[in-house]
Amino acid sequence: MSTARPVLRAEGLTLGYGKVPVVHGVDLTVTPGTLTVLVGANACGKSTLVRGLARLLAPLAGRVTLDGTDLARIPSRRVARTIGVLPQSPVAPDGIRVGDLVAHGRYPHHSLFRGHRSDDDAVVAAALAATDTASLVDRRVDELSGGQRQRVWISMALAQQPDVLLLDEPTSALDVAHQVEVLDVLRSEVRAGRTVVLVLHDLTLAARYADEVVVMAGGRVVARGEPRATLTEAVVEQAFGVRARVLEDPDTGRPVVLPRSSIGSSIGSSVASSSATSPGGADG
Ligand SMILES: Nc1ncnc2c1ncn2[C@@H]1O[C@H](COP(=O)(O)OP(=O)(O)OP(=O)(O)O)[C@@H](O)[C@H]1O
Numbered sequence: 001m002s003t004a005r006p007v008l009r010a011e012g013l014t015l016g017y018g019k020v021p022v023v024h025g026v027d028l029t030v031t032p033g034t035l036t037v038l039v040g041a042n043a044c045g046k047s048t049l050v051r052g053l054a055r056l057l058a059p060l061a062g063r064v065t066l067d068g069t070d071l072a073r074i075p076s077r078r079v080a081r082t083i084g085v086l087p088q089s090p091v092a093p094d095g096i097r098v099g100d101l102v103a104h105g106r107y108p109h110h111s112l113f114r115g116h117r118s119d120d121d122a123v124v125a126a127a128l129a130a131t132d133t134a135s136l137v138d139r140r141v142d143e144l145s146g147g148q149r150q151r152v153w154i155s156m157a158l159a160q161q162p163d164v165l166l167l168d169e170p171t172s173a174l175d176v177a178h179q180v181e182v183l184d185v186l187r188s189e190v191r192a193g194r195t196v197v198l199v200l201h202d203l204t205l206a207a208r209y210a211d212e213v214v215v216m217a218g219g220r221v222v223a224r225g226e227p228r229a230t231l232t233e234a235v236v237e238q239a240f241g242v243r244a245r246v247l248e249d250p251d252t253g254r255p256v257v258l259p260r261s262s263i264g265s266s267i268g269s270s271v272a273s274s275s276a277t278s279p280g281g282a283d284g
Pocket residue numbers: 017022040041042043044045046047048049
């Protein structure tokens with residue numbers, strides 16, 4: 001990892017498929033060395049924003065910058081070394097074994113003059129250990145359970161050792177123990193100096209682990225900031241169309257979000273057209 005932490009920023013970022021925008025003019029600076037959690041209702045644009053931040057999707061308007069330079073102008077290898085992304089449903093090559101898949105994470109660090117080295121093996125072993133998958137190293141990825149497979153993919157992302165790690169719902173298939181284990185690993189990555197952005201649906205886990213929560217609705221950022229100020233009952237109601245009680249975790253002081261009842265089908269639409277109700281809003 002380089003000593004200066006790179007700053008990833010979305011500037012007026014509009015993303016979509018074909019010409020249809022689904023993310024609208026997002027301004028978002030990912031604070032280096034922090035853990036940011038993106039939350040929002042289904043189809044509000046979280047995965048699309050992650051794809052845009054990772055340069056997997058070209059902007060319809062606006063741009064993504066890394067240390068002020070348009071991501072589109074940065075050589076692919078540098079982007080791959082700097083930004084790691086784990087999509088929501090990654091696809092493994094047929095028949096590949098766990099150890100080989102995780103070793104793929106090291107590829108951005110290889111070059112004509114620097115092929116596989118023994119320290120790659122140490123990084124891969126550490127990445128497997130971090131997600132409790134070392135015992136699976138010789139198994140075929142397509143024969144694993146959904147949760148095992150998800151942990152193997154997280155290992156691959158960790159093995160890449162990027163400065164900025166973007167993970168789209170990395171815990172969706174995990175039992176509660178493994179969810180906490182993976183999120184603890186990601187926090188320790190942040191303590192080691194990395195920047196982590198992840199999409200989560202569990203608002204209480206988001207509140208517990210995030211330095212900053214970014215709430216999306218209707219393709220826009222409608223609230224952002226530290227969890228206690230951001231995950232309020234009003235914001236949860238607006239973004240998710242659900243009445244919720246937000247309590248305080250007596251151990252951590254962080255919000256515990258208890259959904260109560262759904263209040264209708266037009267989820268997020270009220271905030272999609274107005275960010276005026278946002279306590280945080282997007283930054284500039
Ligand atoms: N490849 C695609 N082609 C066309 N439309 C797409 C594509 N991927 C996503 N969309 C649309 O873009 C919108 C935003 O989808 P996105 O996957 O970003 O939402 P999300 O917030 O990540 O949802 P979820 O919580 O369900 O994963 C949705 O209306 C979706 O149907």
